[in-house]
Amino acid sequence: MLPVSELPLDQSLLTDRTIDIKLVGVGGAGSNAVDRLKMDNLDRVQMAVINTDLQALSASPVQEKVLIGSSVTRGLGAGGDPDIGREAADTDRAKIAAVVKDQDLVFLVAGMGGGTGTGAAAVVAEIAVEQGALVIAFVTMPFTFEGGRRAKQAEEGLQALRRVCDAVIPLPNNVLLQEAGENESVLDSFARADEWIGRGVKAIWAMLLRTGMINVDFSTLRQAFQSRGGKTLFGLGSGAGEHAAAQAIDSLRHCPLLTTPENARKADRLLVNITGGPDLAINRVKELMQAVTEEFGMDSHVVMGAAIDEAMQGRVEVVVLGTTDLGGRGRASVRNPVNAVRVKSKEKEPVAAVAAPTAAPSPAPVQAPPPAVAAPVAGPGAAMSAAVAATAPSLLPKEAPAPAPSLFAMPASSSSSSSAHKATAGEPVAQNEFTFGEQESRGHFENTDRNLFEGQDLDVPTYLRKGIKLAF
């Protein structure tokens, strides 16, 4: 991976190559969730809050606070209007860019339905992606009793986010309502939403930073999110005691973050991380993996991770992260090679400057999915997938990055790719939104019974379900 000039490794290089994670809360709900997570002291995670409301910001214990749109709102909040939220974020793009600069992974936390969270989150995500970060958004969806307008705004906000984020994990508050006790206060309910978001963030954080027996690292995660805009499946479950594995699976099924209709719970790429105590038996891991794959995988590409945590004696925790090519119109656009290889701004030595382009070939497999993955043709034979693979680069010039060596020939490629990306983020029409279950087109069979086989509706065109890219 490292360019020859940087070998042998010295201590400073090693420490510099850790991944930078930032948790960014946008809007009131987002900030609250981040505030709460602040208490948990996640190490190596920086936190920031972005809001239009000065008062709310000043109350936050988080160090990095950014007030946006002071010219638009005079620091008084967006008043529940997503347009104002968006405008506020647009006027302060530079401020936001400073927050997400040089991050590898940005967790975006926002509450949908209000003004700032709904409007600004997508802009923040867009800027973060431009800066080369992987963006995973956790968003809460409003309670139904909060009114139809909020629900509508939330839905629009969610769609806008899906277009720009690598993964969007929605948490419908309604689900929390179902498990709420009789006397639970509204505050408690919101707190529980924050708690779930916290658990989600922590689960991914732990997966990346805890070195496991079978390690899942950042590039694995990045690989899982090759296609942007597709649906994301995320869930976590835990179990303890004798039947820990079964319990974990059961609680995973009931995870409120995993809110998809039954028949859509299948993923093309599945990342499963299992954390257990030192007593974690290999059989239990096997059992868990089988159950999870059965539940969520298709012929999927399953990446497994397992980690041991001393504190988890007798307990086991499962995190499932799945992505689907379906509806994800196009791969994630080329990331800025300079950002892809974490060359920090402080590494100003000339070696580093040379290192950036020389290192480019190595991250290439991460940016450009290998052809076999690009056309996940579980079916029509090697001949066909080869044909697809062969044509893909030539037919999809915008999405498929130029082969790495040509980066030298085209110094402008990084800037052109980022502008190409900006276009995709800015034009909502350019991408078709895929929502779970209902928008699958069945054409002629629209009004007939579903034709289910192994969780798939056979009436929906095969090429859609298998994510075969049509050559046009």
Place this chain on the structure above:
Amino acid sequence: MSSKTSFIGAVEIGTSKTSVLVGEYTGRELAIIGYGECPSRGVVKGTVVDYKAASECAHHALESAEQSAGERIDFVFLAQTGSHLDGFYNETSVNVKSADNMVSMLDIDTVCGLATAKELPQGRMVVHNIRRPFRLDGRVVPGSPEHLVGRRLEAGYWIVHGQENKLADAIHVIRGFNLPVRELVLSSLAAGHMITTQEERQAGILAIDIGAGTTDYVLYRDGGPYLTGVLPVGGSHITNDLSLGLRLLEGQAEKIKIHHGRAIVAPGAKGDKVWLDGDFRIGDRQFPRQTIEQITSARCWEIFEVVRKRLGTQFSPEKCAGGVVLTGGASKLPAMAECAAKVFGVPAHLGEAPSSVSQNLRDPGYATALGLLYYGLSSQAESSPRQPRRKAGFLQRMFSGF
């Protein structure tokens, strides 16, 4: 005309067309004397959804068949398909009663009675009881085990059952023309009977009939049907995929499918484009041949794949020496056999009707109707002695009330 001569109508109410063949059966010979066809309406995925439209078509086809035969049809063999049909395997064994361990007819009757006595859920009824070969002390007996010596006689049935009201719908359509339905035959059995030889059935062969709305398959082993199945996916799905993928009208997509569809993407046709109409009219468009082939091949591949998955461990290339044989309208798509061969890992070919059948009925689309006549008659001949292979009598009792 002797009293033994009967005129049999073989009716297949398919998704794309309803076809009727009229056979003249003298008790020893069958001659096909009439034919009628009508494009179907009101049938989706092999199931009648619009009774009125479907029966109008069926009546039209029956009428023209009678006209072309110049005779009135006496009774009808009706092909059955649709996703509501399902099958399961039920097996029992009895200890041979007699002291000298010789199997008697009573033993056979008992074991068959027990094996077919399985109760079905409410609203389901048996269409076929297909017996797999008897086993005597674990060893397969090809014919009847009567007078053989052994201790334990086993019989297993593949029981095909369907939803009562859906079966009744189809029978109603025929009865509306004032014709009795003598027999319900599973489409797969009818078509399979036509395109396989006794030798192939003995060696093991998988017959797949890919129609417009459904794919019917039957796996033969040891000379008889081993298991059957219906997959409600067929040629109309290929058309639908094309119309969604290329944004075409259904008729245009159908045309593209017929002219340019392939079950496997052809190598080397990368830059090739084809015209939608090819008549230089305004609105005519070009499509890359490869895209069309991608869409159709993905679907074809999947159809076979799903069939294979459904067969599961029951299908093994070793026990399927005859390979795969294809029929049905959609099997005319180029490279279909090649595709099937790849998925199943055995040789595959397109089924052909025996040479005795006249040229204009040898299209794969007519295999089911033809098979209906032959299979229906052969199974009737078989069922006349004590060994009822299917419960035709039961069916008649069921529906004579309508």
